[in-house]
Amino acid sequence: MTKAFEVAIIGGGIVGLATGLQILKKRPGTRLVILEKESSEAKHQTGHNSGVIHSGLYYKPGSLKALNCIRGYEMLLEFAKENNIPHDICGKVVVATSEEEVPELEKLQQRGVANGLKNLEWLTPEQIREREPHVHGVKGLFVPQTGIIDYKVVSNHYRKFIEENGGEFRASFKVEGIARSGKNWIIRSGNQTVESESFVNCAGLYSDKIAALSEKELDVRIIPFRGEYYMLKPEAHHLVKNLIYPVPDPNFPFLGVHFTRMMNGHTEAGPNAVLALRREGYTWKDIHFGELYQSLMWPGFQKVAKKYWKTGMGEMWRSFSKHAFTKALQKLIPEIRESDLIKAEAGVRAQACDRDGGLLDDFRVIEKPNAIHVLNAPSPAATSSLSIGLTVAEKWISALD
Numbered sequence: 001m002t003k004a005f006e007v008a009i010i011g012g013g014i015v016g017l018a019t020g021l022q023i024l025k026k027r028p029g030t031r032l033v034i035l036e037k038e039s040s041e042a043k044h045q046t047g048h049n050s051g052v053i054h055s056g057l058y059y060k061p062g063s064l065k066a067l068n069c070i071r072g073y074e075m076l077l078e079f080a081k082e083n084n085i086p087h088d089i090c091g092k093v094v095v096a097t098s099e100e101e102v103p104e105l106e107k108l109q110q111r112g113v114a115n116g117l118k119n120l121e122w123l124t125p126e127q128i129r130e131r132e133p134h135v136h137g138v139k140g141l142f143v144p145q146t147g148i149i150d151y152k153v154v155s156n157h158y159r160k161f162i163e164e165n166g167g168e169f170r171a172s173f174k175v176e177g178i179a180r181s182g183k184n185w186i187i188r189s190g191n192q193t194v195e196s197e198s199f200v201n202c203a204g205l206y207s208d209k210i211a212a213l214s215e216k217e218l219d220v221r222i223i224p225f226r227g228e229y230y231m232l233k234p235e236a237h238h239l240v241k242n243l244i245y246p247v248p249d250p251n252f253p254f255l256g257v258h259f260t261r262m263m264n265g266h267t268e269a270g271p272n273a274v275l276a277l278r279r280e281g282y283t284w285k286d287i288h289f290g291e292l293y294q295s296l297m298w299p300g301f302q303k304v305a306k307k308y309w310k311t312g313m314g315e316m317w318r319s320f321s322k323h324a325f326t327k328a329l330q331k332l333i334p335e336i337r338e339s340d341l342i343k344a345e346a347g348v349r350a351q352a353c354d355r356d357g358g359l360l361d362d363f364r365v366i367e368k369p370n371a372i373h374v375l376n377a378p379s380p381a382a383t384s385s386l387s388i389g390l391t392v393a394e395k396w397i398s399a400l401d
Contacts, residue, residue, distance in 0.1 A: 004184050005031045005168075007396060008196035010175050010210055012036030014046040014151055015377050016202030017158035018389030024165045026393050032167040033194060034159075035187065037174035042155035044280060045204050046382060048347030049152075050229070050260045050268050052243065053077075053087065054380035055145035057094070058255070061114040064363040069380045070115055072387030073145070079386060080149060083157045086263055089147035092243030093128060095137035097331045101247040102139050108247070109141055119144050134239045134333050146243055150263045151382045158385075170194070175203070178213040185214075185370065198370040198399070200392060204377070205279040205350040211366070211373045220352045220360065220375055221298045224279050224291075227271025228319055229344040232259075236340035239333055240267045246332060249311075255379075257318075257328050268344055269329055269336075272318045282346045284319075303357025352376035363388065367395055 007023060009016045012034050020034050038044075053076065059066035080087045096105045112120050123131065123140030131142060159169055177188035178199070187194045203210040208222045232240065244259040260268045275295065278288035295301055305312060318325045326338045352360040352375055363384075364376035372392055381388060 003031065005033045005194065005196040007032050008187055008194055008199040009034045009202055010199060011202035011204055012041040012169065013044060013202065013204050014042060014155045014382050014385045015374060015388055017041060017155055017162065018385035019200055019202055019392045020162045020167055021158050022386065022389040022393035023396060024162060024167055026397055029166060034162065034169045035173045035175060035194065036171050039171050041159050042152050045347065045350060046151050046155055048345060049382050051148050051150055051262050052260060053147035053149055054383040055117055055143050056115040057108055057112040057117060057143055059115065061111060065380065066115050068363065068384035068387040072384035075386035076383060085149065085153055085157060087147055087149040090242040091142055091144040092146040092245055093132055094141045094143065094245045094247065095128060095135055095332055096139045096247050097137055099138055104247045104250060105139060105141055117145060132241055132244055134335050135244055136332065136334050148261060148263055175210060198396065200396065201373040205348060207350065207373065207375050211375060214371055215368060220354050220364065222350045223295050223301050223353045224276035224281060225273045225349045225351050226276040226281060226346050227273055227349060228346045229268045229270035230325065230341035231344040232267040232269060233340055233342055237267055239336060244332055269341060272315045274315050274319050276348050280348060282348060298353060300353040300355045300357045304353060304359060349378050351378055365392065372396060
């Protein structure tokens with residue numbers, strides 16, 4: 001008779017794969033399986049990531065985001081070097097485009113210092129142009145630790161490690177039911193079942209749905225926000241040397257439209273942030289009325305919409321108007337024109353929202369008997385993946401004792 005797995009990890013994105021890797025590193029020989037509903041790994045949030053290696057600048061000191069980003073940054077770079085994964089620590093410029101934005105930029109610098117970042121450099125308008133000749137700003141902050149990488153390549157290497165160390169990756173396994181059978185869990189996908197002593201929920205956009213299969217009274221719901229991008233045409237590449245970011249709105253867990261040079265040689269511009277009409281809604285045509293209804297009826301989302309409807313309308317207008325999107329980009333690079341931009345692939349962010357209208361700003365990991373749920377792991381989760389994976393692995397191992 002086939003022995004039950006010791007742990008089943010639901011979700012084959014970068015966080016689930018990193019968790020599997022860290023469990024096998026900490027406890028070699030563990031009978032482990034990754035369950036992924038798609039045909040291969042990293043198909044959604046990970047696969048639509050623009051590839052920034054975040055430094056830890058934005059996150060509240062002592063928060064899970066700050067701690068995991070700082071630790072995960074070093075772990076990611078070490079892993080990339082060990083596995084010859086191309087990456088570039090090119091640095092980024094955060095730009096205040098008006099005097100009103102300078103106090104928030106100064107707060108960012110203070111956070112960065114509190115999180116241990118060194119050699120942050122204040123930039124005058126002239127110094128901004130030395131680093132990014134086409135950028136307009138009254139004050140800038142250069143963050144040397146920021147870089148770029150391809151997280152799909154990273155995920156491929158995580159999966160390779162898991163399979164080479166006795167773990168299993170089971171694709172096309174969409175989890176539809178989770179039930180107790182004695183001391184074990186029976187995890188069902190259609191007519192297929194997997195038996196496991198425990199499971200870890202890293203299902204990203206569906207993490208709350210997976211949690212609801214075994215838990216009651218969840219206090220959060222995943223609200224999907226689509227980030228839409230444009231790409232610079234080759235003849236406009238000279239406008240951006242590396243990474244250029246605005247000063248973010250402190251009321252939102254989004255960083256605002258920015259410019260990102262990518263490992264594939266392209267340069268992305270964006271994103272905006274609009275409500276996706278389904279969990280995996282990458283265009284306005286991707287609609288799932290049941291999932292949309294659940295988002296709209298969540299009390300927390302209704303409070304967010306009521307409070308920030310003007311901001312939301314602005315984001316939607318930029319979604320439909322290339323002119324408006326270009327105008328937002330021109331705050332940073334006045335020379336850019338609509339004709340410089342072509343539509344690029346969108347991504348969807350799994351943003352947890354509580355009942356009281358809070359868009360969770362920190363990672364959220366919930367431990368239950370023989371189950372761990374990662375219920376909020378948006379950016380910088382890719383940068384932090386090995387650290388989040390280690391945290392979850394340690395929680396899983398300690399529960400065995």
